[in-house]
Amino acid sequence: MYFEKIEEFSNLEMSYVxxxxxxxxxxxxxxxxNLELNKFTQFIYEKCVYGTPIFKLGSGGNKILILSGIHGNELPPQIANVILLNQLxxxxxxxxxxxxxxxxxxxxMNNERIFNSMDLNxxxxINNSLSNLIIRAVESLGIDFVGDFHSTAYNSNPGIESVFSSKSPTPESYLIANHISRNVGSEVLSYDFAGSSYKGAVEDVCNLKNIPAITCEVLSPFSDVGEGAVLRSFSQMNSFLSYFGI
Structure with missing residues (x-):
């Protein structure tokens, strides 16, 4: 995967999934x-017109992915991700x-959960699904840890602010989830083995490939932005990064 240096933002590189x-x-x-329309946010919008952009900051240390928007109608984590990118x-x-x-x-754009008749989580x-292409990017880039950020509505699954993880085959998934829970209070929902409940979640596929991953959920109505939900998702992202001393 080729990353282009973005001259107008000196620390930034980008590519497409x-x-x-x-x-x-x-x-x-x-x-x-819900997003300040500054120069950088406008830049991100423009790049999305051509596909799924992936942005890179920093070098050395662990390679860590902050992912959001696997479900297009779960808005708070997508907003929080852009805010985090702006701050870093x-x-x-x-x-x-x-x-x-x-x-x-x-x-x-369409406030839809699915893409091409598929739930990406x-x-x-599934070979060549969009979420599978994200997994391929994770592997080709040698990413060490993945945080996948979602929102959940009341009376849906899981319907509570939470952190999903698994204890096997990557026990660090469970350690990261507990770190986030201690920091921000999100409830840990853990499986003994990744993918044992259902197949095809980004988190589970990463863990099965021995790439420690977690899924964070905050409460918000689907296709809308609940009060405080962006800040809660932003806090989960910051807590995830703090596990690595960032």
């Missing part, structure tokens, strides 16, 4: 009204951070 997922993020009014843009980092704020711009094991 896929060009099949392109969409106009700014057509999602709930995204637009000029920081000196001791690790290599990768960001996919909008995993599927088309789904986010049930199809990461």
């Amino acid at each position: 896929s060009d099949l997922s392109r969409g106009f993020i700014s057509r999602n009014k709930n995204i637009l009204k 843009l000029e920081k000196k980092l001791n690790h290599t951070l990768y960001f996919i704020p909008f995993a599927c711009p088309k789904s986010t 049930r199809s990461a094991h």
Whole structure:
């Protein structure tokens, strides 16, 4: 995967996971009204018109991915991811951070959970699905840890603020989840073995490939931004990074 240096943002490099997922993020009014439209945020929107962008900051240390938007109608983590990227843009980092704020711009544009008739968090094991292409990018880049950030509505699954993890085959998944829980209070939901409940979650596929991963959920109505949900997701992301001393 080739990363291009972005001259107007001196610490930033970017590439694309896929060009099949392109969409106009700014057509999602709930995204637009909850993000400051500065130069960098506008840049991210523009890049999403061509597919799923992946951004890189820093070098050395662990390679860590912050992922959001696997479900396009789960808005708070996508907003929080862009805010985090904005805040870290000029920081000196001791690790290599990768960001996919909008995993599927088309789904986010349309406030849809699925893409090409697939739930991307049930199809990461299916060859050439969009979430499978994200897994391939994780492998090709040698990413060491993955945080996948979602939101969940009341009376849905899981329906509570939580951190999913598994104890095997990557026990560090469980350690990271407990670190986040202690920091921000999200409930740990853990499986003894990755993928034992259902197949195809990004977190589970990563863990089965011995890449420690967790899934964080905050409460918010689907296709909307619940009060405080962006801040809660942002706190989960910061707690995930703090596990690595960032």
